[in-house]
Amino acid sequence: MTDSDKALINKSLKQKKSFKKALISNSKNQKKNLDQKFRTEHEIEFSKRDCLECANCCKTTSPIFRIKDINRISSFLKIKESEFIQKHLKIDSDNDYVLKSSPCLFLDKNNHCKIYEKRPLACKEYPHTNRKNMHQIIDLTIKNSSICPGVANIISKISKV
Secondary structure, rough: OHHHHEEEHOOOOHHHHHHHHHHHHHHHHHHHHHHHHHHHHHHHHHHHHHHHHHHHHHHHOOOOOOHHHHHHHHHHOOOOOHHHHHHHHEEOOOOOOOEOOOOOOOOOOOOOOHHHHHHHHHHOOOOHHHHHHHHHHHHHHHHHHHHHHHHHHHHHHOOOO
């Protein structure tokens, strides 16, 4: 992760409350407009950002593994689902399957995913900044801004903080 990426994340951590307040205020007034702002800033941010240079999401957090994800990945690895769960997953406080440890066991030394084509849905959708109904996931987005410098930059621009 670059120094400027670290600075974006640090800014996001320091201004978490003001970002949340600005996003909630914005979402109460114009929910569809908030979606459009996020989509626009997402396209701009990720057209110039190479996630492989950072991979902080894969290094520090775990996606949620749905049963479909577990089945698909286990099949790809040619192991039983129960073995995959026992070796690599745990149930978190929200009752979701997540990795037992970080960094992700599928992350290689060049920040590539060894199971990219079979990765969990949560990985495919990350960082969730181009979704509909962004007002419903403001807390998740704020949380992701402390992990992903791209999200931190998007929130900073939208919040104008």
